[in-house]
Amino acid sequence: MQKSNISHFTANCITKLFGTLPDGKQVFSYMLSNGNGMEVTFINYGATITSLKIADENGGMTDVVLGFNDIDDYIDAFNLPSAPYFGSVIGRYAGRINKGTFTINNDTYQLNKNHGVHTLHGGNSGFGRGFWQMKQLKGGLNPSIVFTYTSRDGEEQFPGELTINVAYTLTENNELLVDYTATTTKDTVINLTQHSYFNLDGHAQTVSGQELLVNADEVLRLNEDNIPTGEFIAVKDTAIDFNKVGYVPASIDTSFVLKNNDEPAASLYSAKTGLKMTVYTNQPSVHIYVGGNCFGSIQGKESASYHTTSGICFETQNFPDAPNHAHFPNSVLRKGEQYNHKTKFAFEKAK
Template identity: 40%
Template sequence: MTDSTQTATTGTASAPTSASFGKTSDGTEVQLYSLTNAHGLKVNITNYGGTITSLLVPDKAGKLGDVVLGFDNVSGYQSPEFLKSGPYFGALIGRYGNRIAKGKFTLDGKEYTLAKNNGENTLHGGKKGFDKVVWQAQPGSSADGQTLTLTYLSKDGEEGYPGNLTVKVVYTLTSDDALKIDYSATTDKATPVNLTNHAYFNLGLGQTKDILGHEVTIAADRYNVVDAGLIPTGELRPVKGTPFDFTTPHTIGERIGQVPGGYDHNWALSQTSGLHTAAAVYEPTSGRTMTVQTTEPGLQFYTGNFLDGTLKGKGGTVYGKHAGFCMETQHFPDSPNQPKFPTTLLKPGQTLQSTTIYTFGVRQ
């Protein structure tokens, strides 16, 4: 019996393929890994930043289309325009996703100072977060489908954070049309950790110029009120009667004008234990649907408010305002400075484990 026959009989998929994705600005060659399933779904992920560069899923006519924003090679993710605007297309985010106020926090009586890269605050891990490092990559397969395992050692003091943090992220493209992301991490010193992925989705990409017609449901009845710098004030406000109420489906564009700057907020998910549904999205033109499940307590829903048409992506596509939306599963922003929020502290001897699943389908 050949290996391929054994693979078929155990129900596991053959390993992903890889190709060069170009060289980084310091001359490091990086790879692009392609995971596929039996239904034709395909996700491309580069070990530069653990970045999802494309995700092909069928529409209601069965036609495959790319539903994420990104670039054709690594140089797009390192261009001056991209680095200046900082949209973090598709990247793994760490050591701390979202914002930490004034770039500092106190832990065990010691104040730690972080790199400020978002006004007076720290955003998405600092000036060189996990989105800008080259991860060790291992393609493989599991009973669920093809996998890509990425590992990275964030050294003690990197970007100002304490502790040597060993991070492992496993991407799986499953046989039931889901992209599953399993995060795990260990540390040798107590440190705050908040890992997420920053994919920008547009389920009608190529058919719709923006995401304002997408219908969104979010399983949360409270959200974090933020100040002008998008730092939580500490108040968790009920969504009822506000433009933040997505407990029933609403299009993104329906009430976005009532939210200064657009949606870029953390919703406190109603269920916080185990794997739970965080959100559902439907795009009427393509018929595509996406469901988000997570073990995390929060969801940052962002509507591409800062995209302004200066970035040209795959195939020369211009990414204008609201060209994509993000659903970043996470702990709350600024948790190290807000003791009432669920803790993001990881201690030696503990293992952080977190799972998020994006499942795709169609509605006729």
């Protein structure tokens, strides 16, 4: 699709036309940069991160997230047998909801089912396909951008009109801050996350051999459909005990129960580039995913051929299916309250 030249520039912020949706709405890309040369680019389709470039130990710039060059590729990816959700904000409820149903205030809601008999990542469309408005763009030191989206009452059969703001801030310390807030007109459930696939060797490489730490002693026990049973499994002396450094597994789809929000949730390190990413959050879980949503047939940006170990997701969030487990952390947002979710991705050269 034909792109325009730069349409807007402010200090540390560049805006370009990225493409046009089938309904004629224009999607723009917004690039923030800091004084260290770090650059992060977003589009207002899905409030998506399309690129994150950072100086590595080898003197180059490494793009550490998977993505596409064109809006049509993002649209088409949602029609794959299992959509990869590259870089998008996930909602209204990240993860699985058992049989797509839950109860609030004695009212039972049946959601749209998009994963067999279950609901995954918000339903048939979800927020990753949403057209978000760019609400605020701030340049200078610690540049930031705010996207907003209104999910109508009954969208995907969820109750309440939900208004969401997602603020991305790039600090001079090479941190990407992600702050989510939301309010609702009716009591509802909510669980937002960011679904970027990271690769510290570069988006066209493999995450195999990169080092992983996770600050968790337990994971959620899952049934055969990857639905939480409500029980917890200790990770000690298992293949998924990442309290000590381990290599990124070839396949994982697991919700880790975080021990302490004052400590890092997880970290990733590449000996090849010397880059380290540390993840912080105020959420009770980080869902770590590597695997099946890249089929060896997805061509990403810069003609990269994405495959099952192209990237690793750190989905900071509440537990999947929390609305159906009273002992899980609260997932209900009441009318008159505000949802607040904070996550930080901090980058450094650690060689």
